[in-house]
Amino acid sequence: MAEQQIRVAVLGGGSFGTALASIAADNGAQVRQWMRDEALVEQINRERRNGRYLPNYPINPAVQASTDLATVLHDAELVLIAIPSKAFRSVVQTAKPWLKPEQILVSTTKGIEQDGFLLMSQVLEQETGFAHIGVIAGPNLASEIADKQLTATVIASADALTRTRVQQALGCRYFRVYASNDRHGVELGGALKNIYAIAAGMAAALGMGENTRSMLMTRALAEMSRFAVAQGANPMTFLGLAGVGDLIVTCSSNLSRNYRVGFAIGEGRTLDDAVEALGQVAEGVNTVRLVCTRAAEIGVYMPLAEGLYHVLFDGVPPQDMAKTLMMGEQSSDVEFILPREDVQQAHRDTGGWHD
Ligand SMILES: NC(=O)C1=CN([C@@H]2O[C@H](COP(=O)(O)OP(=O)(O)OC[C@H]3O[C@@H](n4cnc5c(N)ncnc54)[C@H](O)[C@@H]3O)[C@@H](O)[C@H]2O)C=CC1
Ligand SMILES: O=C(CO)COP(=O)(O)O
Structure with missing residues (x-):
């Protein structure tokens, strides 16, 4: 559980961004969520519901939605980025003027960028050069999280502060956060x-x-x-x-x-x-x-x-x-026990292998 109120910014108004914003708010964080769609912002702030992406689940009243990146990112200690991979870099570029090196930046996106075969945490590194970068991945169907079904995830980062703050910000009675230092493996698994x-x-x-x-x-x-x-x-x-x-x-x-x-x-x-x-x-x-x-x-x-x-x-x-x-x-x-090449060689040795 978070011992002091952590300020969390969520970029993305889709189902996963919305589910994560509610977890952090349920856990006592001050949460701001950014999205492009003014009507969706209005709906979330007024009805506490994301009718487009997660219509059947109430959103914690502590989540404040906004189309203004400056407001959402101001003072945020943890920034969760839940934007599809095709738009991820452009959103980070737009957000850059308000990002600060002391912030913790975490991608929740399970995709790959075409140019250079880059994962989203690599895009974050390229765009910001910051030290506190991580990824979240795991069996996390957004609607089940929104329904508060018991769920676990992984925060992966080489940076211990990133791992610890995400565990503190998101770990709660229905969401358990395990740590890993294999950022690349966790991110590839998700994609x-x-x-x-x-x-x-x-x-x-x-x-x-x-x-x-x-x-x-x-x-x-x-x-x-x-x-x-x-x-x-x-x-x-x-x-x-x-x-x-x-x-x-x-x-x-x-x-x-x-x-x-x-x-x-x-x-x-x-x-x-x-x-x-x-x-x-x-x-x-x-x-x-x-x-x-x-x-x-x-x-x-x-x-x-x-x-x-x-x-x-x-x-x-x-x-x-x-x-x-x-x-x-x-x-x-x-094959980490019996290498594929050994099986192939044995077939060749018995004359049964056709290359
Ligand atoms: N929904 C889920 O259960 C889970 C999703 N993820 C990952 O989270 C990432 C985001 O997925 P969802 O939230 O599920 O997607 P979604 O399809 O529900 O929503 C996508 C959101 O991104 C916004 N968006 C798209 N292009 C944009 C742009 N250029 N600028 C600003 N906003 C833009 C859309 O307006 C929408 O709010 C994906 O990579 C997905 O693999 C990860 C775990 C679970
Ligand atoms: O990654 C997910 C669950 O862990 C969500 O999967 P889909 O993007 O296929 O809905």
């Missing part, structure tokens, strides 16, 4: 799992069984951690809330927007239709494109992500995605 949530939604629409879902999620974890380790992350991070935890929730729940996009495509809708019908951000659509390009560049094997890419962008029927998984190389279960 990558969106790819597999789309695949899981698609598989569900096609009538997959429980064995299939379990296989898909476990091989997704293998693929995510393989990619993240090649990018410098710690594989153990994927055993935590931002890895397996977030993968479970988004691959199993209709409350996940990425899952819903996948489900709609599995039912026969086009990608454009599915995204338009959603009306909110599904980061995985962009992430799968960027990750497949990157994986090809650095030589990381990602059959599930590639299979999904072909369905989303090359017109391959969703039913064919399973073939990539089932007919790929016979491989290792946990």
Whole structure:
């Protein structure tokens, strides 16, 4: 619990920004929330409700919404940034005149920037050069948090002050905040799992069984951690809330927007239709494109992500995605124990391997 009232600014008027603002306010913080939409600001301040993104949940009266960045950022000790990745940098650039080096800046965005394959905390570093930078990720469906369902998350930062202040500001009876110093791993976990949530939604629409879902999620974890380790992350991070935890929730729940996009495509809708019908951000659509390009560049094997890419962008029927998984190389279960190369070599040695 926060012992003294911490001043929190939330940038973003979507479902996650709104849920986080309410947690901080429930926890006794003074909270200001910035968004572009004047009508939404009015509604939040008057009705204590975000009718566009989180219509069915009351917002703590201590949250003050505003379209004025100067007011929202003035005196804020902790700044939580919940803006979709496509607009993240431009919002940070607009906010820059009011940001101060002593502030703690935390990205809650689970996406990747196209140019340079940058994660949002790297964008924050580039734009500000500040020392107190972190990310939040974990199994955190916004509507369940708004409903005060018991939830846990991870604050990841190399900076102990950032970790501690976020734990103090957000940890409360229904929201538990665990700490990590693997910022890159936690942030990649949050971004990558969106790819597999789309695949899981698609598989569900096609009538997959429980064995299939379990296989898909476990091989997704293998693929995510393989990619993240090649990018410098710690594989153990994927055993935590931002890895397996977030993968479970988004691959199993209709409350996940990425899952819903996948489900709609599995039912026969086009990608454009599915995204338009959603009306909110599904980061995985962009992430799968960027990750497949990157994986090809650095030589990381990602059959599930590639299979999904072909369905989303090359017109391959969703039913064919399973073939990539089932007919790929016979491989290792946990490659951090038995390397894939050893399995391949053993096949070659017995004459059963075809490159
Ligand atoms: N909703 C959820 O359950 C969770 C979402 N996240 C992540 O949080 C990030 C934000 O997502 P949500 O709040 O869910 O999105 P959302 O789709 O509910 O809302 C997006 C918000 O960003 C605003 N926005 C978009 N472009 C903008 C711009 N150029 N300038 C200012 N504001 C702009 C929109 O007006 C809207 O208020 C995403 O990366 C998502 O992956 C993370 C955990 C849970
Ligand atoms: O990241 C999330 C839950 O942890 C939210 O997932 P969606 O963006 O798919 O709704």
